[in-house]
Amino acid sequence: MAKQSIQQVKQRFGIIGSAPELDRAIDVALQVAPTDLSVLITGESGAGKESFPQIIHQYSRRKHGPYFAINCGSIPEGTIDSELFGHEKGSFTGATGARKGYFEVADGGTLFLDEVGELPLSTQARLLRVLETGEFIKVGSSKVEKSDVRVVAATNLNMVQAIEKGKFREDLYYRLNTVPIRVPPLRDRQEDIPLLFRKFAGDCAEKYMMPPITLTDDARAMLVSYHWPGNVRQLKNITEQVSVIERERTITPDILQKYIPYNEGRMLPVSVSKLKEADYRSFANEREILYQVLFDMKKDISDLKQVVKNIIEGAPAHASVHPADHPVAHSSTPTIISNEPTRVSVPAKYEEFPPTLTIGDNKVHDIQDATEYEESTKSISEVEKEMIAKALARHNGKRKAAASDLGISERTLYRKIKEYGL
Numbered sequence: 001m002a003k004q005s006i007q008q009v010k011q012r013f014g015i016i017g018s019a020p021e022l023d024r025a026i027d028v029a030l031q032v033a034p035t036d037l038s039v040l041i042t043g044e045s046g047a048g049k050e051s052f053p054q055i056i057h058q059y060s061r062r063k064h065g066p067y068f069a070i071n072c073g074s075i076p077e078g079t080i081d082s083e084l085f086g087h088e089k090g091s092f093t094g095a096t097g098a099r100k101g102y103f104e105v106a107d108g109g110t111l112f113l114d115e116v117g118e119l120p121l122s123t124q125a126r127l128l129r130v131l132e133t134g135e136f137i138k139v140g141s142s143k144v145e146k147s148d149v150r151v152v153a154a155t156n157l158n159m160v161q162a163i164e165k166g167k168f169r170e171d172l173y174y175r176l177n178t179v180p181i182r183v184p185p186l187r188d189r190q191e192d193i194p195l196l197f198r199k200f201a202g203d204c205a206e207k208y209m210m211p212p213i214t215l216t217d218d219a220r221a222m223l224v225s226y227h228w229p230g231n232v233r234q235l236k237n238i239t240e241q242v243s244v245i246e247r248e249r250t251i252t253p254d255i256l257q258k259y260i261p262y263n264e265g266r267m268l269p270v271s272v273s274k275l276k277e278a279d280y281r282s283f284a285n286e287r288e289i290l291y292q293v294l295f296d297m298k299k300d301i302s303d304l305k306q307v308v309k310n311i312i313e314g315a316p317a318h319a320s321v322h323p324a325d326h327p328v329a330h331s332s333t334p335t336i337i338s339n340e341p342t343r344v345s346v347p348a349k350y351e352e353f354p355p356t357l358t359i360g361d362n363k364v365h366d367i368q369d370a371t372e373y374e375e376s377t378k379s380i381s382e383v384e385k386e387m388i389a390k391a392l393a394r395h396n397g398k399r400k401a402a403a404s405d406l407g408i409s410e411r412t413l414y415r416k417i418k419e420y421g422l
Contacts, residue, residue, distance in 0.1 A: 005030060012058075013051050016199050017192030021184035025052065032179045033059035038131060040116075040176045041154040043183030046233030052181055053112035053152040062150055065109030068102050073115035080123050082139050091140020103136055103147045110150045116176065117157035117168055127151075128172045151176070186228040186235060193224050196232060200239035211249050213242055218253045226260055296387070385420045388413065392422065 006026050009015065015026070032039055033056045041049045050069070057067045075083050082092075086101030102111055113119075119127065130136045131151060135144050153176045162168040186193065197215065205212035215223065228234055238259050246255055387406065395401035403413040416422075 009055060013055060015048070015051055016196050017189055018195075019184060019189035019192050021182070022189060022192070025181050025183055026055065028179065028181050029055045030059055032056065032181075034061065036150055038150075038176050038178045039152045039181060040159075040173075040179070041152065041181045041183060042159070043154075043156060044185045044229075044231055045156045046231035047156075047183045047185055048232050049154045049156075049183050050112075050114070052183065053110065053154070056152055057110040057112075057150075060110070060150065062109050066106045067110045067112070068106050069112040069114060070102060071114045073118035077120045080120065081126060084123065085126060085136045085138055087139035088141045091138075095140065098138075101136075101138065103130060103149055104145065106149050107147050108149075110152060113151060113153045115155060116153040117155040117159060117162055119168075121167075121169065124169045124172050128169065128175060131172075131175050186231040187226075190224050193228075193235065194220055196235055197223060197239055200236045201243055204240050204243040208244065210243070213239075213246065213249050213251050215251050215256075216253070219251050219256045222253050222256055222260070384416070385422070388416055388420065389422055392417075 006023055009026055009030065010017075015022070029039075029052050039053075039056060041052050043049050053069065054067070057063060070083070072080065081087075082095075082099065082101065084101050084103055086099050086104055087095050089095055089098045113127075126136065130147065130149070134146050134148060136147060137144055157168075159168060159173050159177075163170045163173060186196075194215070198212075201212045201214075204210075230237070241259055242251060242256070248255065388402070391402040391405045392399070395405065399413055399417075400410050403410040406413065
């Protein structure tokens with residue numbers, strides 16, 4: 001019987017889907033409808049929360065009374081109290097006459113407060129009083145008035161976080177949240193996605209008198225696997241776009257991927273999504289060069305280790321090693337890799353040049369000089385400039401080849417050349 005009732009509700013209100021979480025939300029709405037308890041509907045934007053207040057109203061004893069849906073986020077803070085509770089003539093600038101608020105005109109019916117988390121704190125205090133006592137006072141009046149209104153609220157905010165940040169009253173949250181209903185996001189209803197697509201495609205075809213579009217198996221799998229941050233609303237928009245724009249009525253993955261924005265800003269990490277698109281491209285190009293710098297540095301260090309190892313293991317007694325013969329001269333702190341007993345002597349002060357590397361009883365002088373030490377402290381921009389100059393020199397000034405060598409785009413290389421005056 002319960003399943004039959006849920007199916008009837010779906011048909012009456014045009015709800016498509018058979019996901020367990022969706023059926024559970026509808027069942028809770030039907031159970032709470034005959035009561036006067038406050039209901040808080042939560043869920044992401046575009047998930048379809050607006051259908052549930054209507055279900056609650058139509059299956060309640062108030063179904064013959066008025067029903068009003070108010071978007072709290074779209075009403076300016078300065079007029080929200082007047083909209084909800086009314087005002088008296090002359091109560092503020094522009095109040096040329098008395099006005100009834102929603103709580104007065106909806107007496108005996110249901111009031112749906114969408115985006116309730118956007119209400120200012122002063123209005124939240126007034127709303128709490130109405131919910132607890134049924135009393136309210138118009139703006140600019142001292143007369144207490146009564147109202148018998150059933151309140152159903154909805155929000156896409158995390159209310160616990162809003163309370164912690166002081167943006168929403170905790171007592172009002174618990175008063176509204178007498179019966180919670182959670183509307184699942186579309187990504188948690190994957191089995192419903194093809195059904196919704198077929199419904200939207202059919203509606204669009206009927207409206208504009210065109211053949212309906214259909215999906216190949218691969219396109220259907222792509223549709224189901226997408227994250228759907230915009231939920232049902234986004235799916236409807238994409239279905240209508242494809243229906244109107246594409247001449248081909250059988251939709252393949254190649255066609256579908258043109259409409260599914262896999263690289264949209266909100267799918268990126270938070271720190272990157274806040275950047276402008278141009279800034280992000282610049283950031284990505286800079287990162288490519290830095291990666292190349294780090295990889296080259298790693299290779300140089302590996303080569304250096306090998307050279308020092310060869311010196312230690314293969315240097316004959318009383319051998320004199322000059323820095324010009326070995327790249328070890330470019331390292332400020334040589335790394336010794338050997339099982340033989342060795343020791344490295346480093347001067348206490350940098351001005352005591354040349355430092356001495358002691359291997360057994362043998363001494364290797366001139367490991368580095370002051371100029372080489374200064375080179376080791378170059379900034380990243382200097383290293384980057386040097387790498388670009390070397391790459392251009394290797395390829396006789398051919399930018400395309402140099403960009404390929406550096407692992408960056410030719411456009412980025414051109415910008416860097418101008419930046420560094422190369």
